[in-house]
Amino acid sequence: MSDIAVSVEGVSKTYGGEQPVIALANVDAQFLRGTATAVMGPSGSGKSTLLHCAAGLDRPTAGRVRIGATDLSSMSEKALTKLRRNRIGFVFQAFNLVGALTVEQNILLPSRLSGNRPDRAWLAEVVDRVGLGDRLGHRPSELSGGQQQRVAIARALVTRPEVIFCDEPTGALDTQTAAEVLSLLRSVVDDAGQTVIMVTHDPVAASYADRVMVLADGRIVQDMPQPGAERIAEQLARLGRRQPVTSREG
Numbered sequence: 001m002s003d004i005a006v007s008v009e010g011v012s013k014t015y016g017g018e019q020p021v022i023a024l025a026n027v028d029a030q031f032l033r034g035t036a037t038a039v040m041g042p043s044g045s046g047k048s049t050l051l052h053c054a055a056g057l058d059r060p061t062a063g064r065v066r067i068g069a070t071d072l073s074s075m076s077e078k079a080l081t082k083l084r085r086n087r088i089g090f091v092f093q094a095f096n097l098v099g100a101l102t103v104e105q106n107i108l109l110p111s112r113l114s115g116n117r118p119d120r121a122w123l124a125e126v127v128d129r130v131g132l133g134d135r136l137g138h139r140p141s142e143l144s145g146g147q148q149q150r151v152a153i154a155r156a157l158v159t160r161p162e163v164i165f166c167d168e169p170t171g172a173l174d175t176q177t178a179a180e181v182l183s184l185l186r187s188v189v190d191d192a193g194q195t196v197i198m199v200t201h202d203p204v205a206a207s208y209a210d211r212v213m214v215l216a217d218g219r220i221v222q223d224m225p226q227p228g229a230e231r232i233a234e235q236l237a238r239l240g241r242r243q244p245v246t247s248r249e250g
């Protein structure tokens, strides 16, 4: 198996309409297995678009995305759905849990949808890892925000995905709870060798990653290995100051 979990090659995304918006402009990025990458940048810089294209939720206008050796460009919608179910995990800011289901049923939902028998031993390990052993029969509304996000992480892990894509995973959490969720994601990378790609606005959240990629106007403008939160904040502030000039040039 190659060391590259996700490869984005010359990816552009233009949203149509009378005044087309170039959300991504010829982006090249490779994400190594067993690493966490934070994707940052000002609002509208293309972070979610990059995440959605890399995860096969959206199709690029040009270029190619590969998950492992699999090229997504020529896949049918049905095949893409199957690939997302079997090989990719998602964690969103809004948790996206099903309120009528228990914690255990929520965690097992992706396996049920793929028609796979749940692997009980692996479920027990995942539940143990996220610290939810005594909450399996509860409904999401009976849990705190941090606990709900841990359910979402367990749900993402249970199918043993190759990559976990996170969109603002700590956006709805207080600082302490966010730190717990980020430590959990970190341990998923360090202990289980998973690959995490996370969009975040928060320099502290990004400092948990091995690498911070910064987008501006649909392009990667910074690619920093293990910067601390201070350096990240500094670079973002610099970008904020530079922005009016960039858009004039663009």
Ligand SMILES: Nc1ncnc2c1ncn2[C@@H]1O[C@H](COP(=O)(O)OP(=O)(O)OP(=O)(O)O)[C@@H](O)[C@H]1O
Pocket (backbone or CB within 6 Å): 015, 016, 021, 022, 023, 041, 042, 043, 044, 045, 046, 047, 048, 049, 050
């Ligand atoms: N469905 C769409 N139709 C038209 N334009 C879109 C669509 N989705 C995104 N865009 C535009 O593409 C650009 C990139 O959007 P994207 O959501 O990827 O940015 P972002 O960096 O994730 O922003 P934020 O931090 O605010 O979530 C923006 O200019 C946005 O307005």
